[in-house]
Structures are given as structure tokens and as C-alpha cells.
Amino acid sequence: MTKYELSKVWKWEEENSNRWGNRPTAGERFEQKLPVGEAPFQLYSLGTPNGIKVTIMLEELKELDVDGADYDLYEINIGAEEQFGSDFVKINPNSKIPALVDQSQSPRVEIFESGSILLYLAEKFNKLIPTDIHGRTETLNWLFWQIGVGPYVGGGFGHFFAYAPEPMKYPIDRFTMETKRQLDLLDKILA
Ligand SMILES: N[C@@H](CCC(=O)N[C@@H](CS)C(=O)NCC(=O)O)C(=O)O
Incomplete structure (x- = not known):
């Protein structure tokens, strides 16, 4: 292996960018119109370990017969860099799935970070989190x-x-x- 020399100032080079979309800047990379349905929750996600946490919780709420927890689910293909589209970045400026919109509130609430989403749902419906x-x-x-x-x-x-x-x-x-x-x-x- 060639010895890696640390430079005083790190500079981005095209070849440092890898197939997982790593780049040193945040923000939208292209115009995008995301679909929006009728259900109170709009979930933009993918079946990754971080993504499925939210669908599991929404399905658990359904099992508990909770009212108002219906959702529409849309795939964000992170391999195709859809997490950098303008509509998605408006919901999650950090460009990572999962991202959830609660459109039963006015103005709508935009939620990102899987932990924040789980806590939002738990607190909104007072379920799956102890109160003591x-x-x-x-x-x-x-x-x-x-x-x-x-x-x-x-x-x-x-x-x-x-x-x-x-x-x-x-x-x-x-x-x-x-x-x-x-x-x-x-x-x-x-x-
Ligand atoms: N801390 C975040 C992590 C989310 C995350 O890393 N999501 C990955 C998929 S599991 C992603 O969107 N990766 C796309 C990228 O890094 O460009 C959370 O818990 O929601």
C-alpha cells in the first residue's frame, strides 16, 4: 500500500468522490417534484436499516388501531442520488432518508432523523413510549x-x-x- 501523506489543507478531488455520492458540500443538486398523497403522513424513505424503523413504527401504530396514523410511502432511491433533489432537501437539508411530513398540521411539520421521527410519532399518539x-x-x-x-x-x-x-x-x-x-x-x- 502506498504511504498516505497528510496534507496541511485537505482538498476535494474528483477521484475522492465515490459511488456513494460523497461530496464535501450540502444542499440540493437538481430540481425535483416529490409526489404528495392524501394521507396525514407522507413518508419518503427506502428499505434500509434507518428507513425501516419508521415503517415498522407506523405499522405498529396501525396494529394498535391508532386513528390518524395513515401514511403514503414513496421510495427515495439513494443509489440514484434522489436524496439531493430540491423537494427532498427542503424536508431534510441533510439529504438522508428517512424523512416524514405530517400534513395534518398547519403549516405541515417536516421531520428528519429516524430518532426524531420515532419520538414525534410516539409523543403525538402517546404510544410506544412509557410516561413514567x-x-x-x-x-x-x-x-x-x-x-x-x-x-x-x-x-x-x-x-x-x-x-x-x-x-x-x-x-x-x-x-x-x-x-x-x-x-x-x-x-x-x-x-
Ligand atoms: N442519522 C440518520 C442517518 C440516516 C442515513 O444515514 N440514511 C442513509 C440510508 S440508511 C442515507 O440516506 N444515505 C444516503 C447518503 O448518505 O447520501 C437517521 O437516523 O435518520
Whole structure:
């Protein structure tokens, strides 16, 4: 492997941009008109681990016979960079799925970050979150834990193990160890 020399100032080069759309700037990249349906919730998402959290919760609310939790679901193909379209960026300036719009409120409420979406739904319908201080805090501890850990597992371990252009020992060792530690924690807590 060629030795990587750190430069004083990092500069973006076209070849640093990879097939996952990484670029050093935020914001919309093209004009886009997203579909809008009649249901109170409009969900723009994809069946990734972050995406399915929201659909699971909306389906759980349906199972609980909650009124007003109907949703229309639209695919945002992140492989085709649809998360950088103008309409999507208006809902989530961070250009990541999932993003949810509650159009039963006026003006409509735009919600992004899967944890924020889950909490919004839980609080709006007073479901799937305990109201006592101990239960509520424990639930929020694990919700924030999950959001904090996700990037180590997906963007760290998953990226370097499966998507990086070549295997690299240092990041794979670091993120595999952290992923294993987090899974060991889950095993112990769930036991
Ligand atoms: N912290 C965010 C993470 C969302 C996220 O990373 N979404 C990924 C798919 S799982 C995405 O949209 N990636 C597109 C990109 O990075 O351009 C959340 O929990 O909602």
C-alpha cells in the first residue's frame, strides 16, 4: 500500500468522490417534484436499516388501531442520488432518508432523523413510549444509543468491510471491534 501523506489543507478531488455520492458540500443538486398523497403522513424513505424503523413504527401504530396514523410511502432511491433533489432537501437539508411530513398540521411539520421521527410519532399518539420518568428515560437512553452507534456499524464497519475500494486493516480492525463490542452489549442487555 502506498504511504498516505497528510496534507496541511485537505482538498476535494474528483477521484475522492465515490459511488456513494460523497461530496464535501450540502444542499440540493437538481430540481425535483416529490409526489404528495392524501394521507396525514407522507413518508419518503427506502428499505434500509434507518428507513425501516419508521415503517415498522407506523405499522405498529396501525396494529394498535391508532386513528390518524395513515401514511403514503414513496421510495427515495439513494443509489440514484434522489436524496439531493430540491423537494427532498427542503424536508431534510441533510439529504438522508428517512424523512416524514405530517400534513395534518398547519403549516405541515417536516421531520428528519429516524430518532426524531420515532419520538414525534410516539409523543403525538402517546404510544410506544412509557410516561413514567424511569421507563421514558430508559427508552430514550436506548433510542439515542442506537442513533449514536449506527454510524460506527454502517458508515464505519459496513463501509470499510464491504464498500471501500480495497481492504484496509486499520479501519476494519477498529470498526469491527467496536461493532462486536456493541453487539455483545446488546446480547447482554437483551439477556
Ligand atoms: N442519522 C440518520 C442517518 C440516516 C442515513 O444515514 N440514511 C442513509 C440510508 S440508511 C442515507 O440516506 N444515505 C444516503 C447518503 O448518505 O447520501 C437517521 O437516523 O435518520
